[in-house]
Amino acid sequence: EVQLVESGGGLVQPGGSLRLSCAASGFSLSTYWMSWVRQAPGKGLEWVANIKQDGSEKYYVDSVKGRFTISRDNAKNSLYLEMNSLRAEDTAVYYCARVGGGWRSFDYWGQGTLVTVSS
Amino acid sequence: DIQLTQSPSFLSASVGDRVTITCRASQGVSSYLAWYQQKPGKAPNLLIYAASTLQSGVPSRFSGSGSGTEFTLTVSSLQPEDFATYYCQQLNSYPLTFGGGTKVEIK
Numbered sequence A: 001e002v003q004l005v006e007s008g009g010g011l012v013q014p015g016g017s018l019r020l021s022c023a024a025s026g027f028s029l030s031t032y033w034m035s036w037v038r039q040a041p042g043k044g045l046e047w048v049a050n051i052k053q054d055g056s057e058k059y060y061v062d063s064v065k066g067r068f069t070i071s072r073d074n075a076k077n078s079l080y081l082e083m084n085s086l087r088a089e090d091t092a093v094y095y096c097a098r099v100g101g102g103w104r105s106f107d108y109w110g111q112g113t114l115v116t117v118s119s
Numbered sequence B: 001d002i003q004l005t006q007s008p009s010f011l012s013a014s015v016g017d018r019v020t021i022t023c024r025a026s027q028g029v030s031s032y033l034a035w036y037q038q039k040p041g042k043a044p045n046l047l048i049y050a051a052s053t054l055q056s057g058v059p060s061r062f063s064g065s066g067s068g069t070e071f072t073l074t075v076s077s078l079q080p081e082d083f084a085t086y087y088c089q090q091l092n093s094y095p096l097t098f099g100g101g102t103k104v105e106i107k
Helices: none
Strands: A003-007 A010-012 A018-025 A034-039 A045-051 A058-060 A068-073 A078-083 A092-099 A106-109 A113-117 B004-007 B010-013 B019-025 B033-038 B045-049 B062-067 B070-075 B085-090 B102-106
Touching (some): A018 A092, A034 A078, A034 A106, A045 B085, B019 B033, B070 B085
Parallel strands (some): A010 A113, B010 B102
Antiparallel strands (some): A045 A058, A092 A106, B004 B019
16 A cells, blocks of 8 residues: 655744655555655645755755755665755645656655744 | 646535536647645645546546637536546646636535
8 A cells, every 4th residue: 555654843933944754555566656745734745856866866846946956865765855945835745756657746745744834 | 837727716515416617728748737626734636637538446437628728627427426626737838827716515
């Protein structure tokens, strides 16, 4: 059974940093692109970042470029999101998701982890 | 950036109703369009990918159609468990984008 489990969320002050993790099981992480998606309270979904199977390609939404870094450790079956210079508008539930074969969807999602940026 | 506009943003319907949600893209996305269902406090769940392919395990009352810039999600006979928010997503080009969502509530 495919499972994605996020961790690392919490309360952080503006300007602070946080590292999110996503533990993958039930499939070979090394064969899939992976993504982070966020959802601010009461708002819609926003794609944040993608990473290729071997980590050689990374893409970000403009609002996080230069502040967030997506990475992966296929040997540990883990995906990460390093978040620096956090702002109030980064407050959201962060989901990791698997990009399905054929680049046609995000076919599996984790349960999400809440990041709150507030003083 | 490709903008996805969903309509309506809110829909009130009864059990058994046929419901159609539209997603319009500001540029062509070929068939790189997916639909998700999200219930409160839960992660999104994939319903349709490649514009019209039903994800395994999803009831056949859900269907998708369209290509290019106009897409629809149809629920042929709304069931109590279908009351949720629905999102479209394009995977044609970066940045990947989602529609604003359509909330389906009980009339």
